[in-house]
Amino acid sequence: MTTEAVKPPVEDFATDWDHTDPAWVADPYPIWEDLRQTCPVAHTERYGGGWFPATHEYVSEIANDTNHFTSRNVVVNNTRPDELDPPAPPAPIGVAPPISSDPPFHQIARRLILPAFAPGPVNALEPQIRALCQRLLDNMGDAEIVNGGSQYAQFIPPAVISKMLGFPEEDEDMFRHFVHIVLEGIDEPDLEVRKALFTPMEEYFTKQIEDHQANPRDDLTSYLLNVEVGGQKLQMEHIRGTMVLILVAGIDTTWSAIGASLWHLAKNPDDLARLVNEPELLPVAIEEFLRFYAPVTMARLVVDDYDFHGCPMKKDDWILLGFPAANRDPAAFKDADQFIIDREINRHAAFGLGIHRCAGSNLARLEMTIAIEEFIKRYPKFELADPESVTWAQGQVRGPRNLPIRILK
């Protein structure tokens, strides 16, 4: 169904990058370091043409320049927004506001959802996130081998997000499938087939919206259906787009961050022991996990032909904004390639930079903190059970999916 198998392997990432190439998926960090030293803005003809800046300085410049770079589509794929039938909504709103929105509409859409993700309401979720983590750990019991991905990390964000949106928690397998389609189904060349992939998700959201219209309740879906801007309710496409955004952006991002943190601790017994013995280090350790294993890369489109530091960018070229690459730039971080669990100064860009800073960052941080805290409390010693079998998600969200961990006594 996808062209993945027939895509030629990348030989030179500076002139032909592909973030789904097996080498990039397996270990992108040496590739990015090489690009920083030789060609800080890599180019590709794939996906219709695109650029990948590998330095913190250039990532930051583009993230903060909403005049030359639009967020109308933030997931690199083979189709431009205008090629869709009907074309994707224009930039001011976009398909999934506010992530797909540009100023000035962006701020309106963003302010609608920020209060729900501010520290107050988010911190109130702590007891139920903790109870969920403890339940997952109870389920693993005394097994010698547990799976940090498929038995733990992957369950935490969907439960929280479905509760916030007011969706049935038992549908969470479906949510993971939707996320997979949105983020990992980018290679499907046939537009009709690609559209058909999205149909079950569209139908699911329609069903949830209808249910909330009939039975309003205290959750984000009812809030979006009823909130007014300038005396008017939101357009249905806006509501639906924001709901899709919250579901997709809230699930495998945090799942990846939790998984990558556990992967690191399983491979680094000294860091694990330190965190077990000095739990007060957890807040700075979380920031270092976020810097070192930042899961999320976002895209932009070039608005018009533009010369970016000598790179002849063309209208509608993709920009893959490598926040994870920016986080490993030695020009921005001392010993950038070293994981330092008590790193004091850590101006990382894991949640993006500029006006599109991850709206759910407080929630992500809370889920990560509790998930790791509870895991190491239950299992103070563990290691990777089968390092070769660890698989990483392909695409713009990076994290371990299969993560077998051996619990040590």
Added chain:
Amino acid sequence: MKVSIDADRCQGHGRCFNMAPDIFGFDDLGNGYVLGDGVLTSGTLDRARLAQANCPEHAISIEE
């Protein structure tokens, strides 16, 4: 010595108020602001500097 946050630069990463909740608060959008008059003491200066050094948007300034 006085600390301030440039509200136009702050994007709500939350680093300052997590790190130094006695110096910084957050509003209902989750953006940071300085509690009180922002005047720093020997007890708060170091942590204000640390928060400044950790702000991803370079939104915090300390007036000498």
